Amino acid sequence: MMKTAAFVLAVANLAAAHTTFQSFVIGGKDQGQHFAVQTPSNGNNPIKDVTSPLMVCNGGKATADQVEVAAGSSIGFQWHHNDPATVSGDSDEPIAASHKGPIMVYIAKADTKGEGAVWTKIFEDGLSGGKWAVDTFIANKGLITVDLPNLEAGDYLIRPEMIGLHEANNAGGAQFYNGCGQIKVTGSGSASLPASGVDMTKAYSATDKGVLFNIYNGATTYEIPGPKVWDGASSGSAPAPSTPTKTAAPVAPAASKTATPTTITSPKPATPTATEAAPVPAPSSGSGSGSTLPESFTIEQFISWLKTTAGSSASKARRHARAFNL
Structure with a gap:
């Protein structure tokens, strides 16, 4: 009793x-x-x-x-x-x-x-x-x-x-x-509560894991009933972002600029100067008349000599003359 x-x-x-x-x-x-x-x-x-x-x-x-x-x-x-x-x-x-x-x-x-x-x-x-x-x-x-x-x-x-x-x-x-x-x-806080929350008369059920629970069976884990903690509060005073932060797309490394190949043009052969004239037969010694040229001669003497020695036409002679850029 x-x-x-x-x-x-x-x-x-x-x-x-x-x-x-x-x-x-x-x-x-x-x-x-x-x-x-x-x-x-x-x-x-x-x-x-x-x-x-x-x-x-x-x-x-x-x-x-x-x-x-x-x-x-x-x-x-x-x-x-x-x-x-x-x-x-x-x-x-x-x-x-x-x-x-x-x-x-x-x-x-x-x-x-x-x-x-x-x-x-x-x-x-x-x-x-x-x-x-x-x-x-x-x-x-x-x-x-x-x-x-x-x-x-x-x-x-x-x-x-x-x-x-x-x-x-x-x-x-x-x-x-x-x-x-x-x-x-x-203060100057900026976080707004979510537009949709929970109704406290509907937040739990009698059979939720965290409501129907035996504390005497040596439990080491427990599932808290109801909604999750708002992400604007999960880190203390940090506000929830209003829109997800967009991660910038990876920026591709700048393409290395390849130099445009330079076209190398072979230089034109230099136009022979008077001192770099095409080889001519070695003049024989003489007075500059007939088939021989004097050691010092004029262009007219050279043309005349070509006509005589090579039998060339006047036009060929002129082409040879133009080789001297004269």
Whole structure:
């Protein structure tokens, strides 16, 4: 009987060991309980129906407050077991250690009111080296800190979430905890959220690998459910490129210029000068009349000598004369 009572008490403690998002932490300073945070209508109770409207902002209502945070900077979400927080003496602060599971953060434009396919995942942490994201969350006393993408300035809803998998070995046993806060992003960021996001009432199914999961079978790997982290947030504050960067086509090496072959024209034989005349019979000594030429002679004497010695016509003589370029 005592064992049964102890078991019932343990189950009751598990059921009550819940948590809620209660305040922002900016620059290491807590912004105050519920300031710019939509107080959940669901209290610290978990959501088990993944299609419930509570999956959007846990039933919270919009407030007139906002916290300002610069694009690309860190933002913190402070959670507590009870609301208001009763840290002293609460062994389940900020959540019971049994509630192991992943943590995710989503963001949407404020004017959407979180309704429909408007949410973009900017952070997730699951199981790594045997340590769950919730283990880190407990070690950090209920504080989740992430880096915002380099978002364009404007008003946004931001939604941290965690899943308790301690009863998730049965369909419908996973416990979802979420909350929404209102932020004004400042600065000169340029990244726009994707035009199409996810509807939080359709983001998960009860049979997803990361929702229907047994944490007691010594698992070393875990598939985080829901959409992938937006590529504009995957490297911290780096924005997603609006269009894929085109890789320039390889530039072919410049073709080496081959010199145009130079046509070498054989030089024309130089026209003989008077001193380079075609060989002529060696003149015999004489007075320059008849068949002999004097040692010094004129062109007329040479032509006359040709006529006499070679019997050539006057035209042939002239051609020989032209060889002298005269």
